Amino acid sequence: MAAFAPATLSGDAAAWRGASLCSVTQFTEAGLDLVLRRAEELRLLDRGAARARHAGAVLANVFYEPSTRTSCSFQAAMLRLGGSVICVAESTSSAKKGETLEDTARSLGCYADVVVLRHPEAGAAARAAGALPPGLPLLNAGDGVGEHPTQAVLDLYTLCRELSPAGAPALPPRACLKGKTVVLVGDLKHGRTVHSLAKMLAAFDVALVFVAPPELAMPAGVAAAVDAGTATRAEAPSLAAALVDADALYVTRVQKERFPDAAAYEAVRGSYVVDAQLMKTAKPSCAVLHPLPRVDEISADFDSDPRAAYFRQMRNGLFARMALLDLVL
Amino acid sequence: MAAFAPATLSGDAAAWRGASLCSVTQFTEAGLDLVLRRAEELRLLDRGAARARHAGAVLANVFYEPSTRTSCSFQAAMLRLGGSVICVAESTSSAKKGETLEDTARSLGCYADVVVLRHPEAGAAARAAGALPPGLPLLNAGDGVGEHPTQAVLDLYTLCRELSPAGAPALPPRACLKGKTVVLVGDLKHGRTVHSLAKMLAAFDVALVFVAPPELAMPAGVAAAVDAGTATRAEAPSLAAALVDADALYVTRVQKERFPDAAAYEAVRGSYVVDAQLMKTAKPSCAVLHPLPRVDEISADFDSDPRAAYFRQMRNGLFARMALLDLVL
Amino acid sequence: MAAFAPATLSGDAAAWRGASLCSVTQFTEAGLDLVLRRAEELRLLDRGAARARHAGAVLANVFYEPSTRTSCSFQAAMLRLGGSVICVAESTSSAKKGETLEDTARSLGCYADVVVLRHPEAGAAARAAGALPPGLPLLNAGDGVGEHPTQAVLDLYTLCRELSPAGAPALPPRACLKGKTVVLVGDLKHGRTVHSLAKMLAAFDVALVFVAPPELAMPAGVAAAVDAGTATRAEAPSLAAALVDADALYVTRVQKERFPDAAAYEAVRGSYVVDAQLMKTAKPSCAVLHPLPRVDEISADFDSDPRAAYFRQMRNGLFARMALLDLVL
Numbered sequence: 001m002a003a004f005a006p007a008t009l010s011g012d013a014a015a016w017r018g019a020s021l022c023s024v025t026q027f028t029e030a031g032l033d034l035v036l037r038r039a040e041e042l043r044l045l046d047r048g049a050a051r052a053r054h055a056g057a058v059l060a061n062v063f064y065e066p067s068t069r070t071s072c073s074f075q076a077a078m079l080r081l082g083g084s085v086i087c088v089a090e091s092t093s094s095a096k097k098g099e100t101l102e103d104t105a106r107s108l109g110c111y112a113d114v115v116v117l118r119h120p121e122a123g124a125a126a127r128a129a130g131a132l133p134p135g136l137p138l139l140n141a142g143d144g145v146g147e148h149p150t151q152a153v154l155d156l157y158t159l160c161r162e163l164s165p166a167g168a169p170a171l172p173p174r175a176c177l178k179g180k181t182v183v184l185v186g187d188l189k190h191g192r193t194v195h196s197l198a199k200m201l202a203a204f205d206v207a208l209v210f211v212a213p214p215e216l217a218m219p220a221g222v223a224a225a226v227d228a229g230t231a232t233r234a235e236a237p238s239l240a241a242a243l244v245d246a247d248a249l250y251v252t253r254v255q256k257e258r259f260p261d262a263a264a265y266e267a268v269r270g271s272y273v274v275d276a277q278l279m280k281t282a283k284p285s286c287a288v289l290h291p292l293p294r295v296d297e298i299s300a301d302f303d304s305d306p307r308a309a310y311f312r313q314m315r316n317g318l319f320a321r322m323a324l325l326d327l328v329l
Numbered sequence: 330m331a332a333f334a335p336a337t338l339s340g341d342a343a344a345w346r347g348a349s350l351c352s353v354t355q356f357t358e359a360g361l362d363l364v365l366r367r368a369e370e371l372r373l374l375d376r377g378a379a380r381a382r383h384a385g386a387v388l389a390n391v392f393y394e395p396s397t398r399t400s401c402s403f404q405a406a407m408l409r410l411g412g413s414v415i416c417v418a419e420s421t422s423s424a425k426k427g428e429t430l431e432d433t434a435r436s437l438g439c440y441a442d443v444v445v446l447r448h449p450e451a452g453a454a455a456r457a458a459g460a461l462p463p464g465l466p467l468l469n470a471g472d473g474v475g476e477h478p479t480q481a482v483l484d485l486y487t488l489c490r491e492l493s494p495a496g497a498p499a500l501p502p503r504a505c506l507k508g509k510t511v512v513l514v515g516d517l518k519h520g521r522t523v524h525s526l527a528k529m530l531a532a533f534d535v536a537l538v539f540v541a542p543p544e545l546a547m548p549a550g551v552a553a554a555v556d557a558g559t560a561t562r563a564e565a566p567s568l569a570a571a572l573v574d575a576d577a578l579y580v581t582r583v584q585k586e587r588f589p590d591a592a593a594y595e596a597v598r599g600s601y602v603v604d605a606q607l608m609k610t611a612k613p614s615c616a617v618l619h620p621l622p623r624v625d626e627i628s629a630d631f632d633s634d635p636r637a638a639y640f641r642q643m644r645n646g647l648f649a650r651m652a653l654l655d656l657v658l
Numbered sequence: 659m660a661a662f663a664p665a666t667l668s669g670d671a672a673a674w675r676g677a678s679l680c681s682v683t684q685f686t687e688a689g690l691d692l693v694l695r696r697a698e699e700l701r702l703l704d705r706g707a708a709r710a711r712h713a714g715a716v717l718a719n720v721f722y723e724p725s726t727r728t729s730c731s732f733q734a735a736m737l738r739l740g741g742s743v744i745c746v747a748e749s750t751s752s753a754k755k756g757e758t759l760e761d762t763a764r765s766l767g768c769y770a771d772v773v774v775l776r777h778p779e780a781g782a783a784a785r786a787a788g789a790l791p792p793g794l795p796l797l798n799a800g801d802g803v804g805e806h807p808t809q810a811v812l813d814l815y816t817l818c819r820e821l822s823p824a825g826a827p828a829l830p831p832r833a834c835l836k837g838k839t840v841v842l843v844g845d846l847k848h849g850r851t852v853h854s855l856a857k858m859l860a861a862f863d864v865a866l867v868f869v870a871p872p873e874l875a876m877p878a879g880v881a882a883a884v885d886a887g888t889a890t891r892a893e894a895p896s897l898a899a900a901l902v903d904a905d906a907l908y909v910t911r912v913q914k915e916r917f918p919d920a921a922a923y924e925a926v927r928g929s930y931v932v933d934a935q936l937m938k939t940a941k942p943s944c945a946v947l948h949p950l951p952r953v954d955e956i957s958a959d960f961d962s963d964p965r966a967a968y969f970r971q972m973r974n975g976l977f978a979r980m981a982l983l984d985l986v987l
Contacts, residue, residue, distance in 0.1 A: 047385045056705045058737055060730070069436060072389070072415050076440035079387055079413045084737045086730050087416075087745075099951035102958075107727060107950060110973040111734035292436060293428035300431075315439040376714045398765060401718070401744050405769035408716055408742045416745075621765060622757035629760075644768040 004130030010034075016327040018135035022125040024149045024196050029203060033172045036157050038323035039316070040169045050322070051082035054329050059083055060112035062104075063141070064090035064119045069292060069314070070141050070151075074116045077321035081329075086112065102131035109136050114329055122146030137328035139321075145192060151291060152196035154320040158313040159248055162287035177206040183242045185211040186252035186272055186297060188218040193291045194252055195222050202229030209242045210235045213268045216258060238271055240281065248287045249274070253297045275299035279307065289313050333459030339363075345656040347464035351454040353478045353525050358532060362501045365486050367652035368645070369498045379651070380411035383658050388412055389441035391433075392470070393419035393448045398621065398643070399470050399480070403445045406650035410658075415441065431460035438465050443658055451475030466657035468650075474521060480620060481525035483649040487642040488577055491616035506535040512571045514540040515581035515601055515626060517547040522620045523581055524551050531558030538575070540565045542597045545587060567600055569610065577616045578603070582626045604628035608636065618642050662788030667693075674985040676793035680783040682807045682854050687861060691830045694815050696981035697974070698827045708980070709740035712987050717741055718770035720762075721799070722748040722777045727950065727972070728799050728809075732774045735979035739987075744770065760789035767794050772987055780804030795986035797979075803850060809949060810854035812978040816971040817906055820945035835864040841900045843869040844910035844930055844955060846876040851949045852910055853880045860887030867904070869894045871926045874916060896929055898939065906945045907932070911955045933957035937965065947971050 007019035011030025027035075042050060059078040063071050066089075075085045088108070101119070105128035108115055117128050118141040125140035125147070132138055142148040156173060163176040170176065182201065184194050188210055199222060201208060208231050210218045217235075226233045236242035243249065254272050259265040274288060279302060290298055290310040302308055336348035340359025356364075371379060388407040392400050395418075404414045417437070430448070434457035437444055446457050447470040454469035454476070461467055471477040489499040492509055499505065511530065513523050517539055528551065530537060537560050539547045546564075555562045565571035572578065583601050588594040603617060608631060619627055619639040631637055665677035669688025685693075700708060717736040721729050724747075733743045746766070759777070763786035766773055775786050776799040783798035783805070790796055800806040818828040821838055828834065840859065842852050846868055857880060859866060866889050868876045875893075884891045894900035901907065912930050917923040932946060937960060948956055948968040960966055 051385045056709045056738070056740075058734055068417055072417065072437065072440055075415045076387055079415070080385070082385075084413070084742070086733045086737070088726055088730065098953045100958075103951060106969055107972055108730065110969060111730055111976055293432060295427040300429075311435055311439060314436055318440055380714045397746055401746065401766065401769055404744045405716055408744070409714070411714075413742070622761060624756040629758075640764055640768060643765055647769055 004126040006126070013327060017329070018137055019328055020125075020129035020132070020138040020140075021149055021324065021328070022129055022138070022140045022143075023147050024152050024200055026149075027200075029174065032153070032156065032200075035153060035320070035323050035327060036160060036170060036172065038326060039157055039319040042322045042326065043319045047080070050080050053081050053326060054078075055082035057081070057083035057113040057329055058111065059085045059325070060088060060108040060115045061085050062088045062108065062115060062117045064117075064124075067118055067142065070118065073314075073317045074139075074141065074321055074325075076318055077325055078114075080318070081322055081325060083113075083325075101128055104128075105131040105138070106133075109133050112136075114139070114325060116141050118142045120144045139324060139328070142192070147196060148192050149196065150321055150324060151193050151317075152200050153324065154313065154317040155193065155197045155250070155289065155291070156200055157320045158289055158309060158316045159287070161312070161316060162248060162289075162309050173204055177201065177204040179205065180247040181207040181209060181245045182248045182250065183209045183211060183236070183239075183246040184218075184250045184252075185239050185242070187216045187254050187258060188212040188252070189216040190258065191252045194250065195219070197250065198222050199225045202226045202231045205230055207232045207234065207245075209233075209246070211239050211242045211272075213254065213259075213272075215260070215264070216254065239274075240271075240278065243278070243282045243286070246282060246286050248289060249282070251288065251290045251294075251297055253295060273297055273299065274302060276301045276305065279305065282307070333455040335455070342656060346658070347466055348657055349454075349458035349461070349467040349469075350478055350653065350657070351458055351467070351469045351472075352476050353481050353529055355478075356529075358503065361482070361485065361529075364482060364649070364652050364656060365489060365499060365501065367655060368486055368648040371651045371655065372648045376409070379409050382410050382655060383407075384411035386410070386412035386442040386658055387440065388414045388654070389417060389437040389444045390414050391417045391437065391444060391446045393446075393453075396447055396471065399447065402643075402646045403468075403470065403650055403654075405647055406654055407443075409647070410651055410654055412442075412654075430457055433457075434460040434467070435462075438462050441465075443468070443654060445470050446472070448472045468653060468657070471521070476525060477521050478525065479650055479653060480522050480646075481529050482653065483642065483646040484522065484526045484579070484618065484620070485529055486649045487618055487638060487645045488616070490641070490645060491577060491618075491638050502533055506530065506533040508534065509576040510536040510538060510574045511577045511579065512538045512540060512565070512568075512575040513547075513579045513581075514568050514571070516545040516583050516587060517541040517581070518545040519587065520581045523579065524548070526579065527551050528554045531555045531560045534559055536561045536563065538563050538565050538571045540568050540571045540601075542583065542588075542601075544589070544593070545583065568603075569600075569607065572607070572611045572615070575611060575615050577618060578611070580617065580619045580623075580626055582624060602626055602628065603631060605630045605634065608634065611636070662784040664784070671985060675987070676795055677986055678783075678787035678790070678796040678798075679807055679982065679986070680787055680796070680798045680801075681805050682810050682858055684807075685858075687832065690811070690814065690858075693811060693978070693981050693985060694818060694828060694830065696984060697815055697977040700980045700984065701977045705738070708738050711739050711984060712736075713740035715739070715741035715771040715987055716769065717743045717983070718746060718766040718773045719743050720746040720766065720773060720775045722775075722782075725776055725800065728776065731972075731975045732797075732799065732979055732983075734976055735983055736772075738976070739980055739983055741771075741983075759786055762786075763789040763796070764791075767791055770794075772797070772983060774799050776800045778802045797982060797986065800850070805854060806850050807854065808979055808982060809851050809975075810858050811982065812971065812975040813851065813855045813908070813947065813949070814858055815978045816947055816967060816974045817945075819970070819974060820906060820947075820967050831862055835859070835862040837863065838905040839865040839867060839903045840906045840908065841867045841869060841894070841897075841904040842876075842908045842910075843897050843900070845874045845912050845916060846870040846910070847874040848916065849910045852908065853877070855908065856880050857883045860884045860889045863888055865890045865892065867892045867894050867900045869897050869900045869930075871912065871917075871930075873918070873922070874912065897932075898929075898936065901936070901940045901944070904940060904944050906947060907940070909946065909948045909952075909955055911953060931955055931957060932960060934959045934963065937963065940965070
């Protein structure tokens, strides 16, 4: 069985067909432009036209750890493209009988036209993709501390929509990110989501500002990846300080269990909560993103503010995943 | 986020579109007539015509507690209307990560065209409905000791079909219930199903007879609601006594664990079992309903009797739920 | 409720419509020819034509014990025929509330057009089939130590395809098995799969060779069934000895827990492992089958050998199940 050779996902749609997406490093800039443009197009299609695109295609939606939101998003994306879905959960799978991930993938490849995989181990997506027959695509829906590339795409897509003029199709990332300031706040150490997003943004002319407790600072490797690109990188001592210049704010949760003791947690938690009062100090156009689910890091009193972009972000996820499925099928 | 303002579900189909159904109190009599008439119409449609009604619509079927029967009934209803279904179980949902029900609902509203919710807490359906975007309907599939309005609709629909002349469309409730006697038997204290049904029947010219052990009598609040309507209410000392005049018998289970001790249970259990022998004393047209699943409160030796309506009742549930989905979509 | 009267599944397709399949004993030879021919035809249909066959039909896929592979195979088969699927797992079913299997089946029969049942108890499929309304078919997807007839059909189908000339439709079993040698190896005592296959092959002019540790020998009853047919039966002392003449090799797993002690297991395990080295001694056309999942009884180093038929076998399962669904619907 050949190891997985990741395809370069370029601006040429032909390069996508049958390709697996395991890592954000597979995208070229033109490839990202293509997928975001496709998402915008699919958003405008009426229901019948969308369903005609992949009528009868079957998705095997394989989740070795629960993630309702990501699973539902992929299911809805496939159904809206006219396909259907077979759901496989780890708790009911043959993995319990000692089967290898490769055999499971290969078996599902006998039934399905595309596989979506969520797995707790880094590298699992590439292993499974390597076991599938050539031309049968797999999309990585998160592999442990590894990658979660479809989340990164939907985050970038949301940034582009929020930073583009209203009422027109979203501009490509290079155009709409130019000269903008994006603040990433919260647990930057453990957040797979912010790591992928920061690496993706590194290639653009954007100012990144990190705000995190010292215990939860952005890993050096991610910071280095940003420095290797054209983005600028800064750290701010507090959310309040960073917020003034922010064109977009990406919030993640600061979890109590990440701190050495309760006192250390209590000392900082209040300074990482976004609420209506705090947002009075931000720009009137500052978009607030969050990968969801949230607990209390964004107050519900901010939900009705037009800058609250997190539920729009979730809806963008539907179109981003439809675009990815559409391109690989 | 606005609180849920329950729509009045009247005889005007336009009032239903996009509306959520949380409680039987939302129905007007004309509204009930409309949904039962729609159920009769959908029953007669051929498979292709039914599927054309809502092709491509997506149902999020959210069950925070298991209920195979209700879940399958809604799934089948949506599939037969041409739609598709995303199933969400509590065990795999983000509720485990501390997300509020409102956020979960709002998230699912980003993917789905309609939400069905089963939840262990009374009032959960209204909370979730209030969090959804305007025009995105939710159907309450049971919220704890609260309501289970779609079960009440299918029970009423079954009564109407059983009490109408055979071979013709079911008459509206007012016409077919007039002058009839409906006996409710079993655990009337805890049965959400019999509470909703009794309240719904209160508005009609029907005689209600309650048969229950003293420990499991109908709550005063439900009895008062019946008395406030045009139905009459009586209690019978035994099932055998009540059965003679019954035009319909609605059976629920008497559970051992509801009694103070085993002796109290054993003393009464036999008098609440419906079997072929007992039913010899009932009218030849007396319909026997049960919300199912049953354990031993209806003997299998009665299943082949034409008066055994409980499996017809389940099939009616399919059409009642198709009608409700059809009206709100 | 009438007991289940198994239909004879003959070469006349009309005999299949609405019939339940509980046991391989229901097939006539012409019936097997019909289902394999149908599988070959469905394999050649394009996606749209296949979906037009049973558009809108609903399958209730009921698994009282987990079996991802069989469940997914049936789901994919139904979806590719244009139908849709409602999945019911034991863990969420009303069986927990004390409902009988018969009531559960009859309830599902109110929603579904066909039922697939996996159950841990032998005879469960016939009991459930007997409870369904006449004309509503059930397919047995494995009932404990009882039968697993759809696996037997796909195994036979795979043998026929592997033993027929390449590039042409598979010959009927009688034609392609004539004069061939099929070796069954591994745990022949507990394997429901090999029991059904051996009984099915008994009717043909084929040489069967059994290879198993003494503790795991083929039961006398199955051996007797083979002897009652036209197949010949032999036992070989080792896989290496049997392999030389094999036209097909059907491998099953030898499980450690079947042996009286670890030493007894270690003494034999090596001699039942198929790998690239061992297969050098087999015919260049010897097909290797396995019901999957495998653990280590077939080495991954053999996977790329053209004789490795086990993933083709899984794909054949999709078409065999499509054929069975197509015939009963």
